[in-house]
Amino acid sequence: MVTRAAIGGLVAGLVGLVLPLSAAQSQEAVPEPIIEYLQNAGVGVCIERISSFVEVLNRTASGHGAQITLPISPANDHMVSISIEIELPETTQYVSLTAAPVPGGGCEMNVETLNYGPCPEAPREDAMFLQRTIRLEETGRARRTYFMPLPDGACNIITKEVIY
Numbered sequence: 001m002v003t004r005a006a007i008g009g010l011v012a013g014l015v016g017l018v019l020p021l022s023a024a025q026s027q028e029a030v031p032e033p034i035i036e037y038l039q040n041a042g043v044g045v046c047i048e049r050i051s052s053f054v055e056v057l058n059r060t061a062s063g064h065g066a067q068i069t070l071p072i073s074p075a076n077d078h079m080v081s082i083s084i085e086i087e088l089p090e091t092t093q094y095v096s097l098t099a100a101p102v103p104g105g106g107c108e109m110n111v112e113t114l115n116y117g118p119c120p121e122a123p124r125e126d127a128m129f130l131q132r133t134i135r136l137e138e139t140g141r142a143r144r145t146y147f148m149p150l151p152d153g154a155c156n157i158i159t160k161e162v163i164y
Helices: 004-018 033-040 047-060
Strands: 063-069 080-087 092-101 107-118 135-140 143-149 154-163
Touching (some): 033 063, 033 080, 047 080, 047 092, 047 107
Antiparallel strands (some): 063 080, 080 092, 092 107, 107 154, 135 143, 143 154
C-alpha cells in the first residue's frame, strides 16, 4: 500500500525538475529511450526539463515504460504528452507528464500521478466542481492532491502539479 510519505517523496522528487541537469547527468553513456524518441521527433524546447523528469524516475523506480503522444507537426512548437508506468517496490504507479513551450522561451509542465492507498479521515463532500466525494488537499503552491474513495475503503490518490 502506498503511504502519504511515499507519495510525498515522489512528488518532492518531481519538484526537483525545475533544476537544470548537471554535467554528469547530461553525459550518460546510454541514451534514455524516451528522450531519444522525443529528440528524433523534433522536440527541443522542453527536452531538458523532460530529461530531468525522466532522470528522477530512473533514480526512483526499478523500471518504467511510456506511451508518447506528439503533435502532428512541428513537434517542437506544441504540447507533448507522456504517459508513464513506473514499477515501484510494492506497486505500479501511473504518471502523466505534459510539456509545452511558452511564448518568449522556456517550457511549462503539468505532472499528474495516480496511486492507490489509504483515504484521509473525514473526506469533504465536494472539492470545487467535482461531482464525487473527493477530498482535496493543498500540498504545495501549484500542487493539489485528490483522494477519491473506492468501494474497498481505500482511495485513488491523484497528485497534480504545474511546473513553471
